[in-house]
Amino acid sequence: MTTRFDPVEMRSRFPALAQEVHGRPLVYLDSAATSQKPRAVLDVIDEYYEHDNANVHRGIHELSRRATVAYEEARTKVARWINAADDSELVWTRGTTEAINLVAMAWGLDNVAEGDEILISVLEHHSNIVPWQILAARTKAKLRYIELDDQGRLDLSTLDEVLTERTKILAISHVSNSLGTINPVRTLAEAAHRVGAVVMVDGAQGAVHTQVDVQALGVDFYAFSGHKMCGPTGIGALWAKKELLEAMAPYQGGGEMIHIVGRDASTWASVPHKFEAGTPNIAGAVGMGAAVDFLTDVGVDSIVEHERALMEYAMDRVRAVPGITVYGPESLDERSAVISFTLGDAHPHDISTILDAEGVAVRAGHHCAQLVMKHFEVAATARASFYLYNTTDDVDRLIEGLGKVREIFA
C-alpha cells in the first residue's frame, strides 16, 4: 500500500482512538455515523472558548470583534473547501438535516405547488425523504422516486419517466450512507436542469471523502455536516447559489437575521445572515473551519488514495468470509468507504454486539435508510465504514471478529 501519510501516525492524531474497549484497542469503523475528531480541531475549539468567546455581529468590544472574525473566517474556509463562488453563499446550519429542511421550507413552500413533482431516490437517508414528504403534503405536490438496481445504484434507465416537466426539484444524495453508493450527481444535475428543475444534493457523506466542487457539479443546493468530516457535532452548512438565496423567504425569524424591525413588519439582513436567526453555533463553526484546515493539510487526494487502498484490502477479505452477503456496488469506483453486510443467520444486532466485545465498533440497523433495507428485503445490515485514520490492522480485527460471530452462530 502506498499512501502519502502514515495511517498509524494519522490514527495517533485522534485522541479518542487511543483507548481500549472491553480490553482491546478500539477499532472504530463507524465513521459514516460520525467521524472522530483530531487534536488539531479540539484545540481550536478550546482556544476559541478560552480566549475569544463572545456573541457575534452584536458587540463593539474586542472579544465580540474576535468572535465575529473567527466565525466569518470559518465560513470563508468552508465555502472555499467546496469551491463556492462567494462566501455569502454558505449558510451555517445545525447540520445536513437542518439544511435540507431549510430548502424544503424556505424554497419549497414558495416554488412547489399542487400538481408539481418532487423527485428523490430510494437510496436516501431519512433526512432527505421526510422533509420532502412534509412539503408534498403541504403543497399537494407529488413525491416520486428514482428506483435502485440490484447493486444499490440508481436505476437511470427509467429516469425519463420520473424526471419530467412537472419536476420542480431533484433532491439526491452525493454518496449513500447505508451502501456507500456514489451517485452520478453531475449527470443527474444536467438532466434535471434540462427539464427546468433545481437540484439539491445531500452531501453529508460526499463532503467527507472527496473534494467537492459545487460549481463543477453544476448543482443549486449542497447540504453537509461538520461532524462527518472531523469537525464537531451541531454544525453544518447549506451552500446555495446566491440568486436562489436572495429570492428565498427566511426560514426562521429572530435576532441576527433582521435589518430593521418595525411593529408590523421587518426587513431582512442580506444573505447568508438572513438564514441565520439567533445566536449561532459559533464554536461549532470555528471547529468546522478547523476541520477543513486539517483535511486540507492532510490533502484530500491522499485521503482518497488511502481509502481506496484500504477498501481494496477490506473488500477482498470481507467477501472471503463464508456466509457473508455484501450489499452495494461491486466496483470500488462507484463505492465510498462503506461495507454493508449480513452474515448467515446472525442478526446484525448480534454481529455488532459480538464485534463490540472484541473492541470493534460497527453500526447495525437500518442506517436511517429503511427504503434501502426494503429494497434488499432485509430488516437491517451491519455496516463497517472507514476513514483516514483506519488501518489494515483495523480490517484484520474486523475479519477476526467476524470469525467469532461465525463460531457463536455456527
Add this chain to the structure above:
Amino acid sequence: METPQLSSLYQQLILEHYRNPRNKAELDEKSVEIHMANPVCGDEIRLQLRIEGDEIAEAKFVGQGCSISQAAVSMMTTKLQGAKLADASMLAERFTEMMHGDEAAANDKALGDLRALQGVSKFPVRIKCALLGFDALQEALKADGQESTH
C-alpha cells in the same frame, strides 16, 4: 466498563430458540394483539393472546429481529400457555427485574428457561431487546384489563 462475557449472552438455549422459535404463528381467534417494535434496530413482534376468563388460553407471536429479542419472546410464550393472568403479570415483572440486575429474580425458579437470558443484563444496550416480548405482554394484559372493566 467491565468486559462482559459473550458466552454468558449467547447460550445454546437462546440460539436454539432463535432458530426454532416456539409458538411462532398467527392465532385464529385472538382477544388481544400488541405490536411492539424497537425502531433503533428494527426488532419487532406482534404478540397475540386468546384470553378466557382469568387465563391465557393460547399465546402466539410473529416477528423478526435479533437472537435475543426473538428467543426471549419464544421462551416467554412457552410459559404463557394456560397461565393465569396474575401469574403472567408476575412473570413479566420478575423477568424485568432480572434484566435490571436483580439477583433474587435471577434465582427465581418460576422464570424457568428464561433464566438463560440473565447474561443480557450485563449488556445494557441489549436489555431492550430481551424486554420486547415482555413489554408487549404487559401492554396486552393492560389492554385486556381495560376491556373487561367496560
